[in-house]
Amino acid sequence: MKVLLTGAMGNIGVATLEALLVEGHDVVAFDLDSPRARKLAADFDSRAHVIWGDITSSESLSQALAGVDAVVHLAGIIPPNTDRAPELARRVNVDATRALIAQMEKSPTAKRLVFASSMGIFGDVQDREPPLRADTPVSPADEYGRQKVECENAIRRSQLQWSILRLAAVTPIHLQAQDPRIMFESSATARFEFLHPSDAGNAFGRAVACADAVRQTLFVAGGPSCRMTYYDFITALMTTIGIGPLPVDAFVRSEPARFFGDWVDTEESQRLLQYQTRGLDDQLADMRRDFGLLVPLIRLVRPLARWFVTRRSAYLRQNRQAAAVSAPTTRS
DSSP, X not given: OEXXXXXXXXXXHHHHHHHHHHTTOEEEEEEOOOHHHHHHXXXXXXXXXXXXXXXXXXXXXXHHHTTOSEEEEOOOOOTTHHHHSHHHHHIXXXXXXXXXXXXXXXXXXXXXXXXXXXXXXXXXXXXXOSOBOTTSXXXXXXXXXXXXXXXXXXXXXXXXXXXXXXXXXXXXXXXXOOOGGGGGGSOTTSEEEBOOHHHHHHHHHHHTXXXXXXXXXXXXXXXXXXXXXXXXXXXXXXXXXXXXXXXXXXXXXXXXXXXXXXXXXXXXXXXXXXXXXXXXXXXHHHHHHXXXXXXXXXXXXXXXXXXXXXXXXXXXXXXXXXXXXXXXXXXX
16 A cells, blocks of 8 residues: 655654554555654655655645555644644644545545544543543643544544544654743653554554554553553653652642643554553663663763753742742641
């Protein structure tokens, strides 16, 4: 099958590209041109056809869709950039998805669409009994969640053979420049389920040709072995790269716990796609290999590194002030 993969050089995109090739598909990899994307694409030079273009351009879309049988649509803007540039995010996430649907419906060949959604469409749901299920009512609480719901609805109204995969948190393996502030926006006690990037790629790679997944909305996450509290997950990651545990009072405090998502029911997605192969130990081992010699260097300056990350928290000072006010006083 000839498959168009949008967002091919992103965190999940590279893993999906590899998985599609392993499944034997002829892949057209589509993404914005950049030095980083070019470097990643070089690993696939002889195995995939790379097209550089803009997902918001009808001409780019038309060129990329020529002769393909299916589309795996990953391209999008994620938080916190959806809140920083909401108009651009809407053009990329919603308008481009609708344009893609329209072009696919006119295409003589491209009738199969696998779309990347998110469990972020549920907003703060930690007051409910886990796990989240595909029939749990959506309740988006931010721009990203609302945009994903709009895309899901547009896809369901289409004439395409669609599948919607709602992803759990997919933490990058590779060293990337990220704003640490978003890390503290979830409660330390929140229930958290993650998904290794390679397993996310496996799910998309296998969904394309899975007839039983057509017109299905599936949760894709790591499974019971990838469930823990948010703080335990962050602590494992920070320790692996040499920084060590962060102070628990750097994280937002909320009752119920704040996190856009929860543990999720993946029984059906796993039955259909057989993608869950990696757990926390694999995530940490892959990160350790990717960081390489940086890990012992970070350990040498651990207090400074921990201070640098923690200082980006918007909650540390107010949490400590609140704790000081509520602390019992000692009388002589």
